Amino acid sequence: MQFAANIQALSHRYADREVLKNVTFTVGQGSFVGLLGANGAGKTTLFSVLTRLIRASSGSVQLFGHDLQRSPAAALATLGIVFQEPTLDLDLSVLQNLQYHGAIQGMSPSHIIARAQEELERLQLWDRRHERVRRLNGGHRRRVEIARALLHKPRLLLLDEATAGLDFESRIHLQRHIRALIETQGLAVVWTTHTTEELQGDDSVILLNQGAVHAQGQLADLITKAGVSDANNLLLSLSTARS
Amino acid sequence: MKNSAYLFCFWGVLKRELQRSVQQRTRFISALVRPLLWLAVFAAGFRGTLDEQVIALYGSPVNYEVYIAPGLIGMIILFNSMQSSLSMVYDREMGSMRILLTSPLPRSYLLFCKLLAIALTSLLQVYAFLIVAFFFDVAPPALGYLTALPAILMGAFILGALGLLLASLIEQLENFAGVMNFVVFPLFFLSPALYPLNFMQDANTWVYWACVINPFTYVVELIRHALYLDLNTLALLVNLAAGTALTVGAVLGFDPARRMLYSGRPRGG
Known part of the structure; x- marks a missing residue:
């Protein structure tokens, strides 16, 4: 099966600090994946690598079978991007x-x-x-x-904290619009966020912590496995583990 | 990617550059006012002392205004290139640069489009200046307006590449003031834009050699000769070499494998 995104063993280092550590995950075509992590977890660095703004120190990214380094034109043509900061x-x-x-x-x-x-x-x-x-x-x-x-x-939409700074109504409107696009157009979506309210129990979620994939699976399953009551506590358990 | 995509991309980048020039009218007007002040005020003041001496190139004595007009054309393209470079730093800080850099078209081609768009907007400013300068007795041969065009375009491309290279190196918008003091003014004043180089040689040998190794010297000289239907081969060769080196530098500056693209780590989570 061809994935919308196939990320293998991605690592990246800024001078003195490793900010991505052996990150591996896939995104299926027409699926929604939430990339969840606290501030500083490495989400935006990962986003910059996926959009080829920076080149990772090691590892590979394939978008619909096109390697981002070897065939950047074909790979980037599949991407729609909404950056965290207005552009x-x-x-x-x-x-x-x-x-x-x-x-x-x-x-x-x-x-x-x-x-x-x-x-x-x-x-x-x-x-x-x-x-x-x-x-x-x-x-x-x-x-x-x-x-x-x-x-x-595009066939894959990347959104980096797209709801940051928006009021409640705009956030809801945006989320509904994106989920409708998945239903109607078969778009694959990677939704980067640090707020759990934007995710639903049956969403596929990748939990990033200190630059590494801490866990991945359906959000409801991750909550159960962690033995916590909800998604907020799941995030809190990560920060507890970190400290 | 179809060949037509490259054409559409170039048109899009050029259109945006022109739209921004129109939106920022004061930028266009000040680009004209600056050299016109030099022409009307500075040149008038120096005319008496320099008129009879400037002159070897033209074969017969000419007004000082005629001498400095190509230097002021150089000033226009130098300032426009630096202004565009400042816009690039601003775009990078505001994030809109990312949109350009995530295009599927080759990054080197995108930068080439950007450079050509900068050069073409400079060209508009230069010809607007030449129209006004005509009323200050700067009247090159009619064909000179045409022969100067490739020289002006080449100069604008070279200085645009310098601007992009600087944009890739400058970490913050606030640091751009330093560019004026450490790049623009030395480039301009250490050149034959305002005085012939033999004046410099007589006055100070070190300053003279600084002028000789300054690439802006050859931008001005190529334009000066072309405007009067002459080809300065040395200036052409230096322009080609400087243009190649600076363009390669600018492309490398925006390579994702290098840190120059970012002032540091991407901000965010």
Whole structure:
């Protein structure tokens, strides 16, 4: 079976500290995987390796069978990415941001417009396409980033703490939208978070702790195995083990 | 990846660069005002003392304004390149650089697009300056406007590559002020932009040799000769060598295997 993502023995070191330690996991096509860990667990470093912003010291990443180092073009073309920090150009309009992204993905101008309309309409933002991003609130900016990440029809969506800084309503809206995409479009999703409220009991979860995979499986099973009452206590047990 | 994807990508990067130039009107206007002040005020002040001496290149005595116009073209592309480099550092701090670097197109091609886009925006500023400079008696031969074009484009590309290399090395936006003091001003003043090199040789040998090894010297000289329908072969060769070295440096600077891309560890969990 071909995985959406196949990560094998990934390690990375910053000068004096090993921040990823032999990380191995897979993400099935059309599946949701929550990457859960406290701040400093190595989630964002892992995210940077998966998006080829940094090269890991050792190990391999394959996306839909394409090795990220040997065939970066084919591998990156499968990815849609929402970074933790906002990455929109605030001085450009919503549509201009999407046009820029589409262009650097190699899409034709007419195709970009057609796809932008589809994605922005789905997120109720088409009417605001000519507004400068600077004028949008945080929730709407996140929606634009989601639309942008999906513009080139990726098969795997990576979200790094995508709900950070959003209010309750925007968080719920975003989560529902992403889960609907899995159902309707067969998208695979890796959802990086440090808050357990965003995950459901039957979600596949990878627990990262101090740069290593501490446990992986269905969230409900992990809670049972750890002998704790809920996901929050599961995270707490990690920090207790760390200290 | 289809061949057309490369074209769409270049168009997208160029369009964004132009959109940002339009959005930041003050940037475009100040890019013109700066050299025009030098032309209208500084050159007027020095005209009397330097007019008759500047001159070997032109074959006959010329106004000092005519002499410094190519140097001011160099100033425009130098400042525009540094401004674009500053934008790159800002983009990196704001995160939008990541969007560019996660494109499936080769990173070296993306940087090439960025460099060419910077060079083309510089070209617009230079020709706007030349139109205004015409009213200050800077009137090269009509064909000179055309022959200078590749020289200006090449100079803008080289200085753009220098800007990208600096952007990859500079850790924080705040450090960029240092670039003005330690890179831009030395490059500009240690060149024949304002005075012929033989003036420097007479005044101070060390300063003269600093001018001789300064790549910006050859950017200015290539433009100066091209604007008057002449080819300075030495300047062309130095430009080709400097352009190659700086472009390779810029590409390496944005290699994911190197730490230059980040000022340190990625922030977050």
